[in-house]
Amino acid sequence: MLATALTAIADDPSLITDLVGLADTLELNPADTDALRAYVERKRWALAGLAKALSDASSEDELYRCLASAWLEQRFEWQRFNMVVNYQAVKTGHSHALTMAMAAACTNVMERLETLLNADDRDRWSTFAVELITGASSDLAERWGDETISLSPLS
């Protein structure tokens, strides 16, 4: 059952133990290591809560839809971390270590969720996420052009 598989992901202790190596590699200070751990603990709590709430077999398709939503959440979050890290690197020559660590932890969670999702669905959502940022698709570009800023109510 999908709920059982999701619970196994949330309960997997390696989600936390993997962080030890990551924190060492990025030479995180103790405060940032704690923040990274709290970040992943919250992910585990959210996934376990989702699996428990929708554990009934009759809500399996609803759980899949919620997992899709959860995956998109991770995907947009990862993309945001990536934007910040890249801009920091270009402008200052280095990126914030905690942001890099959270991006890596986010990838780890996302990859585990992907094992429960259909590959075609995932590709479609990934394309959407990328197009949103780049404005690459004609449909989005048409309404998402350079006039965007002047349309902002507070600009």
Added chain:
Amino acid sequence: MFAEQLLLIAQDSVTDIAAVGFASDVGLESDDTRLLRDYAGARVSAMRDLAGAMGDADDEIELYRTLAAFWLELRFEWQRNNEVMNYQTVLRGAADPRVIAEGSVGSFLLSRIETLLDPSHLEMLGRYAQELLANERHSVALKEELT
């Protein structure tokens, strides 16, 4: 500048006061209140990171788009919390107070970000998000039919 507008809404104290209020509303225990405040603080910090990293005039379009994507991220998160709350209420008669409070913080942050995004863009993003998941519901139904 758009980054300055974003920094104006990314105020720790305002969001923290709101988070404490939501925690109190649902009678959250002190440990869970701390987790909720940490969560709210991390979200505000994420907004400041965006404004800091993309703070130049040349970056405004990217910053606007990235903030729009952040809005979607929060929207998907809010949706997940909402689904969990609904199922918990139906099956157990009550929802987890931490989930309720986190959903409230999510709504609060969404409404703050919405002041910086064009309503027509918000409408478009909301519709895209709904369509993505509606298609998903359809594909699940299709898979079930085929098996």
